[in-house]
Amino acid sequence: MKKLDVLQIINRPSITGGMELYTLNLARELRKSGHNVTLALRSGTEFYSAARAEDFKTIPITRGGALQPYNIYSISRFLLKNKCDILHAHTGNDYWPPLLAKWLTLSSGARVFVTRHILSAPRGFSSKFYFQHVNTVCVSKAVYQTMQNFSARGSKMKMIYPGIKLENFRPSETEPSFRNKFNFCAGDYVIAAMHKWFEKTFVILEKILSAFGDAKIIIAGELKKNEIAMIESSPYKNRIFICGVIKNMAEFYSSANMFLFPSFDEAFGLVVAEAMAMGLPVVTASTGGASEIFEDGSCGYKVDINDTAGFVSAVSKIKNDPALSAKLGETGINLARNYDMAVTAAEMQKAYYESLG
Structure with missing residues (x-):
């Protein structure tokens, strides 16, 4: 041609x-x-x-x-x-x-x-x-x-x-730089999240931190002043870590145990495919383009965006079952090849x- x-x-x-x-x-x-x-x-x-x-x-x-x-x-x-x-x-x-x-x-x-x-x-x-x-x-x-x-x-x-460029997302070859930067302990359960819709999704993050005392959340992207103020006034502020703009997203995912993406109006959600490629179980909203990337239960779970308790439950399923978490992560790596x-x-x-x- x-x-x-x-x-x-x-x-x-x-x-x-x-x-x-x-x-x-x-x-x-x-x-x-x-x-x-x-x-x-x-x-x-x-x-x-x-x-x-x-x-x-x-x-x-x-x-x-x-x-x-x-x-x-x-x-x-x-x-x-x-x-x-x-x-x-x-x-x-x-x-x-x-x-x-x-x-x-x-x-x-x-x-x-x-x-x-x-x-x-x-x-x-x-x-x-x-x-x-x-x-x-x-x-x-x-x-x-x-x-x-x-x-x-x-x-x-x-x-x-x-x-996505799959060659840039290789779990076994990526340094967990943010886990190292924030001096997380081996027993800390780290959840990766994005800055988008922060004002709307912050209640979900707080409920998760309330439910799991060993959980920490790392956030990629720039937050607005009022969003930073929300964190500062939260009783869980010492377990929320802002990573800012990240050039190497693979290092961000490699620093986490799970990817949380409660998207309100995402047209697709490349970050979900990236997290899957890095072997992370994913929890996302059941609406919008992000919900099309995987079948519920295959490499993670999809939850109604208004169901805060549902997000906590989905995180609990993955966090409390290491074998399930590993299976979801492996499936995600395979599914990511489609993208x-x-x-x-x-x-x-x-x-x-x-x-x-």
């Missing part, structure tokens, strides 16, 4: 979230397959530096709204000077510039793709018009269903799960080729 010329567009300054890392990994896999990949990025940012360090070709875009004139100009200029088969935008503010640039430059042969990674439906007539003219990649069945209910007739949609970035990239390439006819 012919090699494609692809422009990947993501208007984020750093690689601290799942979507940013997913976009970079997708670009890597596409290039590994022989495709000609260019990245549209904000100049002078961490993301830009990382891309340049790997010798990716780049074009500049700037921060701004969906109709940022400079971004439309920059992509149009690229299209006038280069052959391009695919323009793929990965965040909401990036959606309109590639489509408008395609129209302005009369690049009828190019196909515009957008990644849809939020559960809420778009709003307004302009959105219905927009999604009739692009190829939408939904990151989960939940997102796909939302878009099906919203989109106008003729909309082109695919459901492709995001992937390897190579699998995602192959599905994406198939979608690209199908759009070109």
